[in-house]
Amino acid sequence: MIRVAIVGASGYTGVELLRLLENHPGVQVSCVTAGQNAGEEISTLFPSLIERISLRCEETDVALVADRADFVFTALPHQTAMAVVPGFLDAGKKVVDLSADYRLQNVAEYEAWYQKHSSPHLLAEAVYGLPEISRKQVATARLVANPGCYPTSVALALAPLLREGLVDLDSLIIDSKSGTSGAGRSAKVGSLFCEVNEGFKAYSVGNHRHTPEIEQTLSALAGRKVLVNFTPHLLPVNRGILSTCYANLGKAASTAELLELYRDHYRQEFFVRVLGEGNLPNVAYVRGSNFCDIGLVSDPRTGRVIVVSAIDNLVKGAAGQAVQNMNLMLGFDEKAGLTALPLFP
Ligand SMILES: NC(=O)C1=CN([C@@H]2O[C@H](COP(=O)(O)OP(=O)(O)OC[C@H]3O[C@@H](n4cnc5c(N)ncnc54)[C@H](OP(=O)(O)O)[C@@H]3O)[C@@H](O)[C@H]2O)C=CC1
Numbered sequence: 001m002i003r004v005a006i007v008g009a010s011g012y013t014g015v016e017l018l019r020l021l022e023n024h025p026g027v028q029v030s031c032v033t034a035g036q037n038a039g040e041e042i043s044t045l046f047p048s049l050i051e052r053i054s055l056r057c058e059e060t061d062v063a064l065v066a067d068r069a070d071f072v073f074t075a076l077p078h079q080t081a082m083a084v085v086p087g088f089l090d091a092g093k094k095v096v097d098l099s100a101d102y103r104l105q106n107v108a109e110y111e112a113w114y115q116k117h118s119s120p121h122l123l124a125e126a127v128y129g130l131p132e133i134s135r136k137q138v139a140t141a142r143l144v145a146n147p148g149c150y151p152t153s154v155a156l157a158l159a160p161l162l163r164e165g166l167v168d169l170d171s172l173i174i175d176s177k178s179g180t181s182g183a184g185r186s187a188k189v190g191s192l193f194c195e196v197n198e199g200f201k202a203y204s205v206g207n208h209r210h211t212p213e214i215e216q217t218l219s220a221l222a223g224r225k226v227l228v229n230f231t232p233h234l235l236p237v238n239r240g241i242l243s244t245c246y247a248n249l250g251k252a253a254s255t256a257e258l259l260e261l262y263r264d265h266y267r268q269e270f271f272v273r274v275l276g277e278g279n280l281p282n283v284a285y286v287r288g289s290n291f292c293d294i295g296l297v298s299d300p301r302t303g304r305v306i307v308v309s310a311i312d313n314l315v316k317g318a319a320g321q322a323v324q325n326m327n328l329m330l331g332f333d334e335k336a337g338l339t340a341l342p343l344f345p
C-alpha cells in the first residue's frame with residue numbers, strides 16, 4: 001500500500017479525496033492536515049466519515065507529512081499551496097496540487113491574475129493534469145497542477161473542435177454555472193444559504209481568474225493564441241458545473257457529423273461520455289462521479305455550434321481528476337477508485 005497524505009483535508013476537496021481513496025485498492029491515507037482545524041478528528045469535522053475513517057488532522061508541517069507519506073495531495077487555497085509544495089518535492093515526494101498555483105506556465109500571467117509567485121522555477125516543470133489531453137506527460141511528472149473545475153469542463157467540451165480546426169478561434173464564448181461547493185468550505189457571506197438559495201447570478205464577469213487558464217489550454221489545442229469571453233454563474237445546488245460553449249463554425253457541419261467527430265475523439269476515454277443527438281448534459285446525471293458528459297447542437301441558422309458539458313466540480317473538477325492523475329503517476333489503472341456511477345436521484 002502506498003501511503004498518501006492529504007494536506008488541507010478539512011476542506012471540501014479534501015473530504016472528497018478521502019471518500020474516493022477509501023475505495024482505492026493500492027493506497028492508504030496515512031496523514032491528513034488542516035489549518036485552523038488542526039488537532040481535530042477528521043470524522044468529527046465530517047460525520048460522513050464516522051466508523052470508516054479515523055485520523056487526527058495534523059498541523060500543515062512539511063517534515064511531518066513527508067515522514068508519514070510517500071505521495072502528497074495539496075488541497076489548500078492558492079498562495080498557501082506554494083508555501084509547501086517545493087518542500088514536498090525536495091523531500092522526494094510526488095505531488096498533485098489542487099490549487100491554481102502551478103497551472104499557468106507564464107509567471108507574469110500568474111502574477112497578473114493572482115499574486116507574486118514564490119517558486120516560479122517550478123512552473124516550467126509542473127504538468128497541467130488533464131489526462132484526456134496530457135496523459136503521457138502526467139505519467140512521468142513529479143508535480144501535477146490539477147486543473148480548475150471550470151477549465152476542465154471547458155477544455156473537454158472544446159478540444160475536438162479546436163484540434164480539428166473547425167471553428168473561428170475569435171468567436172469563442174463560454175457561459176458556465178457552478179454549484180456552491182466550488183467556493184470551498186470556509187465561511188463567506190456569498191456562500192450563505194439565503195444568499196444562494198433561489199438566486200442565480202453571474203459573477204467576476206470579464207475578469208474571472210480561470211480565464212487565462214482556459215485560454216492557455218485552448219491556445220495549446222489550437223496552436224495559436226486564443227482569447228475567450230468566460231462568464232461564470234453561481235447555481236443554488238451543492239455540486240455540479242454546466243458549461244455552454246458557443247463558436248462560429250468555419251464551414252457548415254451538422255449535429256450528427258460533429259457528434260461523430262466527438263465520439264471518435266473520445267472513444268478511448270472512459271470518463272468522457274458523448275451523448276446521443278437530442279440529448280444534452282445535466283449536472284444531476286454526473287453527481288458524485290468522475291464523468292464529463294458532453295452534448296452539442298449545430299445551429300444552421302446562425303452557423304454556430306453550441307457544446308454543453310457537465311461535471312461534478314468536486315470530482316472530475318477536483319478530487320476525482322487528482323486521483324486519476326495520481327493513478328497515472330504511480331502506474332495504477334487510471335480508473336482505480338473512480339468507477340462509481342453517479343448518484344441519482
Ligand atoms: N471546491 C472546488 O470545487 C474546487 C476547488 N479547487 C481548489 O482546491 C483547493 C482546495 O479547495 P476547497 O477544498 O474547496 O477549499 P476549502 O476552503 O474547503 O478547504 C481549504 C483547506 O485548506 C486548509 N487551509 C486553509 N488555509 C490554510 C493555511 N494557512 N494553512 C494550512 N491549511 C490551510 C483548510 O483548513 P482549515 O479549514 O482547517 O483552516 C482546508 O483544509 C483550492 O485551491 C481550490 O481553489 C479546485 C477545483 C474545484
Ligand SMILES: CC(=O)N[C@@H](CCC(=O)OP(=O)(O)O)C(=O)O
Pocket residue numbers: 098099100147148149150178179180181182183184210232234
Ligand atoms: C463557485 C465558485 O466560487 N467557484 C470558484 C472556482 C472553483 C475553484 O475552486 O477553482 P480553483 O481551483 O481555481 O480555485 C471561483 O469562482 O473562484
